[in-house]
Amino acid sequence: MALLNKTNSVEIMVVGMPRVDVHQHAWPDALVEELRRRSRTPRIVDDRLLLDGEPDFALVAGDGVLAGLSERRRTDAGDDIDLALLALSSPLGIETLDPAEAAPLLDAWHATADDLGSGHGLWAAVNLVEPDLAGLRSTLASPVVHGLQVPATALLDPAALERLAPVLAVVEAAGLPVLVHPGPAPATSAGEGLPGWWPALTSYTAQLTSAWFAWHVAGQALLPDLRICFVALAGLAPLHHERLAARGGTFGSVDRHVYYDTSSYGHRAVDAVVRVVGVDPVVHGSDRPYADPSDPGLGEAFTHALYVSNPHHLLHGGTR
16 A cells, blocks of 8 residues: 655645644642552552552652653653643543542543643543533533543443443534543453563453444444544554454445554554555554654655644544
8 A cells, every 4th residue: 555645735734733642641640649549449559550450560750650741741852742642541440430439530630731731632531430421521621631531441342332422422522532542451361470561462452452343333323523543553453354354244435533543553563554544544642651652664754644644633623
């Protein structure tokens, strides 16, 4: 599949359009303190994050998700990133806690908006047990909020997607996108001796694949104007299109409202997905600090599309 050719129009589009990283994580102090107060998972004890479905994760002050926003901004600037969008870590399971438990954690997350500078934006989050749709509308109205993150575990099949549709419809009406991120790993994946990367390569990718297929089957009919981005190339779900056809499914025209971020993947995976869905839906997402950002090296025009024009269409809509 031929990639984009560099033209004068591409050069003109660069002016005034930022280089974007659509997927990063950083936890505000208030969220960390709320997690320390908890007596059950998700919780932080002695600077270790405890989750039911993952090995304990050591938190280091001044590093990783605990890095301050000014420090993160300097790091991003060194990578020529003008705008980095911060997402609540959905594997924590905050969105599916009892509403009373989730409220202080979500409030702490959204309070981050007050401290963001021009180089950062926020993905909102919402309790999915009893969604506060009016509150979500208000949150999405903030100029630093660029859309809503939802855990892939909330749309694992068409029936789950239909239950989630009222929440997604609020985002669609606001003209903003949705980011689909892996949710909590099942407790069975926390066995002793498993490497730290185990959930990311098993549960996470399976969740994303199921969510992508649910959207493929029912999403466009339910929410025809919603722009939706699956992190980590949707767990490589589009590469199964031949098996889909072999098993009786169909893969027709590419949905122009579906996007894929590149987090944790490089040249081979990105190139393979582009051969199925094309260049236009692929956007740069680093998943920093859990993974380092990288350019897949598919040419200057592709790099511009990945970092600039494609994220612009994801975040703002319009013809692509």
